[in-house]
């Protein structure tokens with residue numbers, strides 16, 4: 001070889017090494033993918049890994065066995081719209097005015113001034129998709145594609161919101177901002193959401209992506225694909241949970257087949273507790289008091305499992321309390337971003353809890369019913385201001401209440417009189433929290 005050729009070869013080798021370096025760096029620094037699966041009205045006691053013996057949830061049980069299971073993970077609200085507002089903005093819904101459930105006749109929705117998790121991740125180069133129930137406003141300016149999602153496929157509000165006497169239209173299924181089916185064939189929604197999700201994952205396998213999959217199930221009216229009908233020991237409700245579990249399994253399989261498992265954080269939780277008044281068509285809260293629509297534990301404490309092979313230790317259970325508003329700052333931090341200013345999240349980065357390297361910054365949580373602050377958890381203590389609620393068409397007046405959740409998970413023994421200093425401290429913290437909010441927007445209806 002002459003010296004020119006040797007030199008040329010040398011340059012080629014150097015270039016190849018440089019490219020290899022760049023590639024290694026890109027892989028190393030490629031931020032993780034996020035898949036956030038949000039069940040609707042699924043109770044704390046509805047999964048095998050949370051003690052259910054009638055509903056088979058092998059995929060979610062395996063996800064817990066291979067990852068992390070929370071025993072004390074909260075939604076910021078016991079109903080759909082505010083729960084999702086908190087999830088996607090990282091802030092208590094009182095701040096965005098999305099405090100109440102929206103209906104097909106509502107003219108409001110999420111404001112442009114809010115920063116959604118999808119918008120924050122898009123800033124970091126993520127592909128984003130929302131597949132499922134949105135419920136943050138169904139008019140064009142409020143839809144997912146106006147709020148950080150590249151793609152949207154799903155129903156814009158709850159699947160029971162097609163009451164003709166109220167003037168509701170038949171339930172629409174949308175792609176982007178277009179209605180593509182009306183009424184939506186609900187039997188196949190879970191299956192079609194799954195196919196749509198896997199298509200999105202496959203198409204974006206070579207870049208960071210965020211898939212938000214808020215299932216329509218297991219909100220009433222319950223629907224399942226023919227192959228799931230009559231399968232479970234818990235009637236149609238169990239069948240619907242089992243199809244959601246199947247969907248989780250399909251998505252985990254797709255990740256494995258695409259070689260994306262080790263770079264993808266998958267989290268599964270629910271928007272609020274079980275709708276107990278629906279009896280056999282609703283879920284169960286296990287040992288927790290009450291369910292959907294109340295800020296007792298059964299209304300706001302949710303099943304939550306997180307899986308990220310190689311990063312999250314398999315088979316871990318954490319009793320550290322956390323809340324859905326934490327996912328915004330957690331994902332944004334893992335993606336290498338930050339959100340500051342007046343839209344800074346109330347939630348905390350809980351990635352140290354995921355990785356077993358630390359705790360949540362505090363154990364303080366506030367619970368609203370609509371725009372009314374009703375309860376506050378601080379460490380093991382949960383305090384309730386006196387409030388009224390309607391139970392079985394009767395008005396029930398609750399006194400001031402204080403429970404020690406570590407000793408009394410089912411909230412049976414009111415300690416407000418026995419522990420007046422603790423009750424007073426928590427009551428004071430609620431007042432301080434409200435003062436700290438400053439002016440809040442009018443509630444959207």
Ligand SMILES: [Ca+2]
Nearest residue numbers: 040041080271
């Ligand atoms: Ca719900």
